[in-house]
Amino acid sequence: MEGIMAIWQRDVIKFFRDRARLVGSFAMPFMFLILFGSGMSGAMSSMMGGSEASGPLADFDFVEFMFPGIIGMTVFTTAIFSALSVVQDKEFGYMREILVSPMSRVSIAIGKVLGGSTVALFQGLMMLIFVPFIGISISFSMILQLIPVMFLVAFALSSIGLLIATSLKTSQGFQMVVQVLIFPMLFLSGALFPLSGMPAWMNFIVKINPLTYSVDMFKKIILQPEQMAPALREAMGLNLSVFNHVITLPEEILVVGLLSVFFVILATIRFSRIEA
């Protein structure tokens, strides 16, 4: 137990010590929000019927739409890339110090996943700094809901990261594989644009993509779709449904929870097999 904590603590200490990384972590989301968000919002609203659009669609605000997706993006990428530290530890030798200690491999793997999840949770929460500039309001109770959900999502993604990291020997290899994996998943998750009117095959990928449900959880908490007009909700792609059943937040938590368990077990088993 203390071993898990020690491994976790090391990653957290190093995260807060690395100022450049801390500041740099704002760059991407900021860019997306400004360039993508503000730049696209005109195009988007004209697609929705232009400025003379009447009724609920006039309320469509692209930046607002994107914000939960940006939080999602931050959490996903931070969590999955956190496993880079495992590869670096292998490269720089520290992994041997860890592996020859009497700690069980399971504790080490869990500690690593928890460390990555915690760091990703912090990064995600830091994105809330953008809230006042976007013009949405977030209540304290929303934050209380966001924290466990973010942690769960981060846990799933960190486990996937660890699974990849155990099979790879170099940082470059890891970064390549993760990028190839995460970007399509991110684009087909509804994080950056509403997923409506897509071809059937793409729709299928969207539905089996775990990030879809993860992003949708953030949207449900932040955008409060049940208070929107049905037409707007549809336009924002907030009626995520599987087999004609509109999926609920508890169901999504269950799905992502099960995925987390699956991936953390897989990652732990693989990790237990590596030699120092």
Next chain:
Amino acid sequence: MTNIVEVKGLKKSYKEFEAVKGVDLTIEEGEIFGFLGPNGAGKSTTINMMSTIIRPSSGTAMINGYDVVKQKNDVRASIGLIFQEQTLDVKLTANENLMLHCKFYGIDKNKREERIQEVLEIVDLTDKRSNIVETFSGGMKRRLEIARGLLHYPKVLFLDEPTVGLDPQTRNHIWEYILKLKEKAGITIFLTTHYMDEAEICDRVAVMDHGELIALDTPEALKNNVGGDIIEISTEDNIEAKKRIEKIYETDVTESDNKTLTFQVSKGSEFLVNFVKEFDIPITSVNLRRPTLNDVFLHLTGREIRDETLSKKDLAKQQMRGRH
């Protein structure tokens, strides 16, 4: 005395290649045991098997009464390891590195502070405790690793080439620390090296070559086996001199650097007195010395261990160290 280390028929193959071809040895508690051999002899591979890092292809090794394959965690708790490669987290402070180690090894919370102070004192790094390891020199990093290896009071300390890539002064310092340790803590020390002078301080030395132990004894006994003293001479006609010495004294003469002839005789000083008087090729220089472990290696294999010159592999290792 009990045997703290018992190794029987330990082998490791990588595909077709046998890196270690069956090692047998026992080490008593409190001994300093040296593993001497050239690059690629199989020293690291053997140490890695004994310390549970790699799985032997066959054979057994017992450390502190535990089997390295079946009781990995008990073995791990009984040993301290200083690897050939650097394994510190250079982004953390010395204290953080040590504190993490305490946690990994489950050292009592209220003993940690005291132990950290104690090991830092042994390696003279007390005043660097809160510094980030990145700012340490190579020798300081090595000392910190040694300190860390001692934190959990291991029964056996494995040191894989503890001084490779360090300057002679730092090497001497590290040896002082290691000897101090032995006296203070009574720890059993197992070390590998390809520096002859380092092997001299061991209680016993095993010489390894091509994955096999070719000798195992005290440094003294190994040197006596070489057959007495070493005579080194140069003459005005080395080729002729070599022929004659071999004929008259029935001993093997080796020639190094085209300048010096080296051979062994049983009673060096007495031999020399007569030799200089009787030998009829003009002698330009003569030297008598006790055999070193280098001579032992030469005697056993017909090759020299490169002592001071760094091989390519060593240079590569140094660069690895400096990389952080």
